[in-house]
Amino acid sequence: MAFEPPQRLVKALGETYGDAAAAEWLGKLPDLADQVLDHASLDAERVLAPGGRSSLVVLVRRPDGSPAALKIAPPFSRPDREREALAHWNGWGAALLLDGPDETAVTGAGALVLERLHHEVSLRSLPEAKALLEAAGTVRKLWVEPPVGHGFETVAERTARQAEAMRPHLSDAATGELTAAALAAREELVAGEAETLLLHGNFRQGKVLAGERAPWLAVGPEPLVGERAYDLARLVRDRVEDLVAASSGASAARRRVNKLADSLDLDRERLHGWTLFRAVESGTRALAAGRRQDAELLLEFASWL
Secondary structure (H helix, E strand, C coil): CCCCCCHHHHHHHHHHHCHHHHHHHHHHHHHHHHHHHHHCCCEEEEECCCCCCCCEEEEEECCCCCEEEEEEECHHHCHHHHHHHHHHHCCCCECCECCCCCCCCECCEEEEEEECCEEEEEHHHCCHHHHHHHHHHHHHHHCECCCCCCCCCEHHHHHHHHHHHHHHHHHCCCCHHHHHHHHHHHHHHHHHCCCCEEECCCCCHHHEEECCCCCEEECCCCCEEECHHHHHHHHHCCCHHHHHHCCCHHHHHHHHHHHHHHHCCCCHHHHHHHHHHHHHHHHHHHHHCCCHHHHHHHHHHHHHC
16 A cells, blocks of 8 residues: 555654654665554555654455454553553443453554544534533543553653653743643642543544444544543543633633533532643643644633633
8 A cells, every 4th residue: 555654644753753653664664554454454544644743544355345444553652551551441432342351453563453433523513512421421431440450550650741841941031930830730730640541631522523323422532541631631632722812711711611521510620720731731741842833822711711
């Protein structure tokens, strides 16, 4: 299958994992894709573009002619953890994993065969109030006890790495105060965390797609275990560009924190704290990657909290 990796994937992998590691894997990707397709007896229809930020997604047909989606990810993005989470959910609130753990095993390619959803229709296609309602109903299904003997990292472990990457911004005049507040919030939250539920890890409106088996199903987890408030925090800032553009954006953002916390029976202060940390972490990471416009939006949003 001849193709060029979507530019969105090329850029995102380079930013997240380093240009050298990304380039090495992307150079092998065409051959890896052909091997996976042959190994799993799949017929490729087309590559999704712009596609995802951590994997190649190909619309395929299985040997019986049924539609599916093939996801191929580099091993350093830990697709094995995504497989483990999807298998545990078994289609409850999330895309269904169609193949067993070894059926598409090809060295260097973490491959998942998933039920095909309507990739062009996410919750972002709905009015904001309806989208948030459906998102809350979807994410609550994912919050279950993790499997016994799981290999997922914890919220504390993931955010510790992120916190270290944020520390250089403490000395920056423009970001220092917000970064300090975010790091302090994280320390307090981690110290008081009690829940150890399985979390999506990257839940937002764009990660919930329309399906046939269920109206809305989550995709693209970056699973970990911890408290629900961490998982909900990314959803709070969805459509941040609209919030920033509105004259009432600051008050609307604070109301959204309270409304989402109340709708899912979460502590408002804990959701507030994780929303602050995750917004500042994303903002400082965007700054480091040279995405200044994204960084400004995220940091302005964080300043309202």
